[in-house]
Structure formats: structure tokens, C-alpha cells
Amino acid sequence: MFVAWRDLRFAKGRFALMGTVVVLMTLLVGLVSGLAEGLARENVSAVAGLPADRLAFAAPPDGRAVSFADSKVSREQWEAWERQPGVTGAQPLAIRTLRAAAGDRTASVTAFAAEPDSGLAPRGVGPGRVVLSAKAAEELGVGAGDAVRLGEREAAVAAVAGEASYSHTPVVWTALDGDDATVIALRTGSGADLAAGDEAAGTTALSVDDALTAIGSYQAENGSLQLMRGFLFVISALVTGAFFTVWTIQRSADVAVLKALGASTPYLLRDALGQAVALLVGGTLAGAALAAGAGVLISGTDVPFVLDAATVLLPAGVLIALGACGAALAIRRITAVDPLTALGSAR
Amino acid sequence: MTLLIDEVTLTYPDGDGRLTALDAVGLHVPAGSLTAVVGPSGSGKSSLLAVAGTLVRPDRGRVFVDGVDAGGLDRTARAALRRERIGIVFQQPNLLPSLTAAEQLEVMAHLTGRMSPSVRRRAQDLLDAVGLAALARRRPRELSGGQRQRVNIARALMNDPAVLLVDEPTSALDRERGAEVIDLLLALTRERRVATVVVTHDTGHAGRADRVGAMRDGRLTAGTA
Numbered sequence: 320m321f322v323a324w325r326d327l328r329f330a331k332g333r334f335a336l337m338g339t340v341v342v343l344m345t346l347l348v349g350l351v352s353g354l355a356e357g358l359a360r361e362n363v364s365a366v367a368g369l370p371a372d373r374l375a376f377a378a379p380p381d382g383r384a385v386s387f388a389d390s391k392v393s394r395e396q397w398e399a400w401e402r403q404p405g406v407t408g409a410q411p412l413a414i415r416t417l418r419a420a421a422g423d424r425t426a427s428v429t430a431f432a433a434e435p436d437s438g439l440a441p442r443g444v445g446p447g448r449v450v451l452s453a454k455a456a457e458e459l460g461v462g463a464g465d466a467v468r469l470g471e472r473e474a475a476v477a478a479v480a481g482e483a484s485y486s487h488t489p490v491v492w493t494a495l496d497g498d499d500a501t502v503i504a505l506r507t508g509s510g511a512d513l514a515a516g517d518e519a520a521g522t523t524a525l526s527v528d529d530a531l532t533a534i535g536s537y538q539a540e541n542g543s544l545q546l547m548r549g550f551l552f553v554i555s556a557l558v559t560g561a562f563f564t565v566w567t568i569q570r571s572a573d574v575a576v577l578k579a580l581g582a583s584t585p586y587l588l589r590d591a592l593g594q595a596v597a598l599l600v601g602g603t604l605a606g607a608a609l610a611a612g613a614g615v616l617i618s619g620t621d622v623p624f625v626l627d628a629a630t631v632l633l634p635a636g637v638l639i640a641l642g643a644c645g646a647a648l649a650i651r652r653i654t655a656v657d658p659l660t661a662l663g664s665a666r
Numbered sequence: 667m668t669l670l671i672d673e674v675t676l677t678y679p680d681g682d683g684r685l686t687a688l689d690a691v692g693l694h695v696p697a698g699s700l701t702a703v704v705g706p707s708g709s710g711k712s713s714l715l716a717v718a719g720t721l722v723r724p725d726r727g728r729v730f731v732d733g734v735d736a737g738g739l740d741r742t743a744r745a746a747l748r749r750e751r752i753g754i755v756f757q758q759p760n761l762l763p764s765l766t767a768a769e770q771l772e773v774m775a776h777l778t779g780r781m782s783p784s785v786r787r788r789a790q791d792l793l794d795a796v797g798l799a800a801l802a803r804r805r806p807r808e809l810s811g812g813q814r815q816r817v818n819i820a821r822a823l824m825n826d827p828a829v830l831l832v833d834e835p836t837s838a839l840d841r842e843r844g845a846e847v848i849d850l851l852l853a854l855t856r857e858r859r860v861a862t863v864v865v866t867h868d869t870g871h872a873g874r875a876d877r878v879g880a881m882r883d884g885r886l887t888a889g890t891a
Binding site: 581659 | 716719721722742745746747748749750752756757762763764765769772773776777778805821833
């Protein structure tokens, strides 16, 4: 990178401009990624954190996808699953969004109702006793031993535990009563025949990850944010490619001179690609640092934002890789520069 | 260390036919001698340099650079031959704007993968030889036309070439500075035992060469100064 480093220093203005674009793109991607992850956690953390490997939904009508909103399973169905070979646990879980109140404070919460000894609900849940997630307790202003009203029922707060959230509402764990539930939480061994279980119980069993898409708001919200993030990746690659296309055209006379002097095409490509990668790495790291700083500030507010390697470093890595691809496509025109043009050219 | 061009013919596409730029041209330039090739624009001077510099393959004939037959080399090998054994002095200096005078020379060593502390010393020595030691850290825009041309010459000598090809070295200079450049080329040719070809339209400067050839319509007529 003998020439590349010196070009970077010499054409400071042009590279600073492009570097700033890379910094801003990385910052934007980092913020969108952190926000997408934060919103996703608010949507799915209660389901994703269930001690189960599969969830069985009531089989939807033909052509429809399963959904938490439409699923309703009965005692016969979860007992049918319990009888399946290889199934080590089949616990009903009822999910219902309702109004909670404590004193003069109210909050929308999602009740996750499970049998107290099922292992799904946290310790302390029982008839008339509930466990609140931290955010629910905060919104209602209650702690362990206080009374809350869930819908029409009074309950005592047995404990405040966890950060579980479902569809942007904090979760309240309650005891299941009745013979109906929303889904069946399954724990399966290696020999479990899921298709046979579904057929016997009239359900559709999905892995917990796949089941997240059955939360209506999650799919729409996450899809939009991921699309936005994808577009930012593509735009970043295109902008980088456009910059290096113009830059390569501008310096094609220099490239012709170097070729005439004996520079091999691989040498020139390495030099140019190294320059692009140096610019991308510098700009992306600065952008990632800014995104991390912004994340620290945002994390102290009510905005759902997750700051970790997956939301900052991973997008930064993707930006570098895609930007390098864009630059590689742009600088390939170096191969077409004819050294003969250096003879008689005026510079 | 010689340049031998043997019965070289070069044509270019020209409409439905082909234009003959070089017509069975022969030239032998021994080490330590300077041959000037004069002729009007379009006579084939630049084509002769392009063939000698392995920048273009002739249709017929052979080119030997320091004993190596360039005709049998692929593009990569020809590039290697240029950086190892051929120095090119362009008509315009063609210096890279981001490099200092010293770096214009050092990059030549970098092309060969031979970067060492001695490279800097050699670059400094060559700049000293062309009278620019004090301006080693200046970029092209900070140098005069004559100074840039001297850097251009020093750069061509950096990898200790066997053959030095010089294209219209005085075209952008006044008479006095042009004479200085020719003096410099003559001195370096003798001192470093290089086979030098200078293409020029200036018959006054050409008269000081060891040999003079005249190009006209792609044909070279040899003579002696």
C-alpha cells in the first residue's frame, strides 16, 4: 500500500468526506440494529425465555399460519402430547393481555398462566399469588406482598422477577385455572416423533424460534426494521462502490503510469483494495464507537435499545465486507487501464 | 546491457484497413551509448518507444532487452521486465501527485518488492545525481517543470535498468533547460552503462547523441552524429 497510504494523506478532503459517510452509515445501522433488537426483546423475551424447546399451537385452518392470538388448546391435547414417546414435558400455557391495577395506577400486562409446578412459571406462583416482571412492578408501583388486580381478580404479589415481556407489555406470571390454554410448551428428547404428536393432538408444533413469528406484531415490526437495515447495507455498498468508481477513474492516468513503469495488475489491485478497506475499517470503527456511545445514553431511557456485539460489531463487520465488495467491483477497472496511454499523456 | 530491435513491424487498426506505424525497423543500442531518434509527429517515434518498452507487441520482428527476447513473454513477464530492466522517461514527467520527489523513486523499489533502508539511500543518491537532493521532500506541484523532468529521469534509473527509453525530454522546457537535461542524460548513460534511446523532434539536441536515427513514415534511417 505504498501509493495508497500516501493518496489517503494527500487527498484528505475527498477521503474525509467518504469516511464521514461511512461513519454516519455505520452509526445509523448500529442505531437501527440496537433498536430492532430492543423492540424484538420487548416483543418476544417471555416466549424466547420459556424452558421449552417447542411450542404446540392449535392446528390452524388450511392455508393459515399459526398465531398466539388464534390458538386455543385443550386438556385433551396436552395430555395427548404427554403420552407421546420421547416427550419429557408437555405443559399448557395460557397467554392473555389484560389490565392490571394497583391503587390508582394501572398498566397493560400480559398474563402468562401456567401450572404452578410445571417449571414454566417462576417460583412463587400459585392460586391467588402472582409473580411480576420488573417492569410490571415498576409501572404498578408494587413489590412483593402487595396486592394487585388483574382484570377482575385480586392477587398477591409473591415476587418480582425477571424482565420478561410479550408484545411490548410486561409479563405477569399467574397460575393456570381451567382446561384451556393458548399453547403447549414441549420438552422433547431425541426420539420424539413430532409429526405423530401433532397428528394425535391436532396441533402444530414449532421450535421456539419459529414460534416467535406467531406473535403478530413481532413479524411486522421486525420485518420492517430488518428491511430498513438491509437497505442501509445495500446503500452503503453502493455509495462505497460509487466513490471508488469515481476515484479510480480520476487516478486512471496514475495507474497507467505505474503499469508502464512495471507495476503488475495484482499489485495495483491490492494497493487500491487495501486503501478501500483501510477507509472502511477506520470509518466503520468510528461509526461503531459512536453507535455504542449513543447506545449507552439511550439505554438509560425508556427507549428499547440493546447494546451488544451483535447490534454494533456484527453490522459493522457486514458494512466492511459489503463496502469492500462494492469497492472491489469499482476498482476492477484498473485491469482495463492500458499502460500505453502513459506515453504522451500530460500530467 | 543492450537494446536490439530486429526487423520490427507494427500496425494499428485504421478503419477497414491497418496503419503501419513501424515498417521493418531495426535498431541496436549498445550499453553506455545514447541514440537519438528524430522525426516529425506521426512518423512512428512513439511507436518505436512503445515496442522497445514492451508496452505493445509488434506484428513481426523481435525485441531483445538486455538479452531477453520480449516477444515470448506474457503480460505479467513483460511488466516484470519493465520494472527490472527498462527505465522510461515520459514526455511529460507523469509524477504521482501524492508522492514526494524521493517517494517517486522509492515506489519503483516497492514495485519490485525490495524495500530496505538502502532504497532510501539510493533514491537520495539519484536525486543528488540529478541535482535535486535538497528538494527530496517536495511534491510535484512544489517543483518547477525542469525539476519535475529531473525527478522523472531519476525515477527511470532507480531500478538500475539496462535500457533507458526517453520520450521527448525537452519538449516542455526552454532551450537552456533542455540542454541541461540532454547533458544529464548523456552523463548518466556513460556513468551507468545504460543503452539509451531518446526520441525527440529537436534536431539541435539530437546532434549531441552518439548516434542519430531518422524516422519517417514508420521507417528508420540510421546515421551517426
